[in-house]
Amino acid sequence: MMDRIAKSDLAPPERPDTEDVPTERLLSLTQGLSRTLALAGGFLILGAGALVAVEIFARKVLGGSTGIADELTAYALAIGSTMAFPYCLVERGHIRVDSVVRFLPRPLRTALDLLALASITGFFAVVAFHAAETALVSFERGARAVTLLQTPLFIPQGIWALAYVIFVLTGIAIFLVAVSRLIRRDPKGVKSLIGPRSGKDEAEAHL
Template sequence: MIHSLRVINRGIALVVGFGLLLCAGFVLTDIIMREISTSFGGTEEVAGYAMALATSWGMSYTLLELGHVRIDLLRSRGGSFTRALFDVFSMIVMSSVIITIAIKAWPVLERSIVNGSRANTPLETPLVWVQLPWFAGWIWFALISTLTTLTALSLLLRQRHIKTENFIGVFVDKETLE
């Protein structure tokens, strides 16, 4: 299951990366156009939207690729059980925070849907166009985080400490992931 989620997240990362590349091209074109006294306008707004979307969708990719930062001071001093316990604890905390963010993001989207809200900018972008994929990214991250936590907890309870550490630990070789 986790391998399939990694494959899906890699696809999502490619789409998000391509979107960021398009955004960078849009901003670069606008900067060049400013040199000839014209502009698209709204590049700051579009770039902000792109960053919000990249963040919400990129977090799950980073999680499954073991890229999130952890403070390793205590964890590194213990044996495999201690390291696995710290790893599972950190996943429980992170999942709790991400689930809370996803829950709190819904009223923001709901209010935009109900009110037909638009950005207070020259583009007057309908906020639902940006907030819906942003919200979906947080839901996806909450789902990935929860599934990862439950899988790691299952490994820990079956006393597969090394496997737990390899699955959600830090500084793991890519070969170990496969």
Template sequence: MSTLAAFMAHVAGWNYVACALFITFDVVARSLFGFSSKATIEITGYMLAGGIAWGLAHTLARRAHIRVDVWVNRLPLGLRAALHLLSLLLLAVFAAFCAWAAYGLVEESLLFDAHDNSALRVPLVLPQGIWTFGILAFCAMILVLTIESVLSLLLGRSEDLDGLLSSRTIDDEAAEALEAVEMAREGAR
């Protein structure tokens, strides 16, 4: 699942680059040549929504979601691990609701053959389907992490659960930066 999530995050990143290029082209074309694509807002809106949804699973896998857990980090390991699992379960409830709503939206767009109001008349099921797939991948990542976390808790390995779900520390960030520098050096050789 982590490999799929990483692939989706890379697609989302390149999607943002394409989005920026599309907007830049539209601004330059309007300023210099007097024409516009007339669909920039709709298309880039779809691209941004899809990119966000496609990055969620990888963000969770990398423990990169923004969290405020100053108090939690001061608790004993066993209690901290249980609270991490509780927060993951609450996230699962929210993500499942979002997935249910997204699926309903796609189903409704299919039923009514809905199209956007731009000149392109894009069938709404396409961007909504891409967005829904990202949310479903997020739910799948939550499920995988929940299974791993419950198994760690049942096996009495609270430190593994804490490492799996806790916020990234300064040491984690520093180790990742050093690893990136080392990879860059090896790539330059």
């Protein structure tokens, strides 16, 4: 009787190849870009710290000042922190209050997760719009910083606004991937993408 069983019946069921799904490829691209931006932002902040150290040395030991530390570190902190926002969204590193949500039925939790993602993306879309508008006005007026460097303000403002735009695009990409997984009836995949981190997830992230 065993001889009559086809080999295909003994083989494990094939899993859907998510690599061929366009939204999953989009997610992979988004994750790579967010990591690159986070690293770049981190190096900017490290550079700001090094510049502060040089400034302290110049003031305490040499009795002078670089005259540019305050301005450049302000740009680095603003831009560097904003560049890390997309990675925070991809890794679900933002704060989520889920004291009540965790007790709700899974479909309702999924709907609230999608609503939360859409809300934060929409909010930062407004922020990105005004940031870009600020940079554009500075460019049109030729505004410069009232500092030793007299930096054209549209340069740091433009980079800062671009980081917000990338955050918004990241949110849209993650939303599309989550909806795609929902359509493919993969609730666990949706939760792992946009759901709040559990205690186990937090522990694994820090190991």
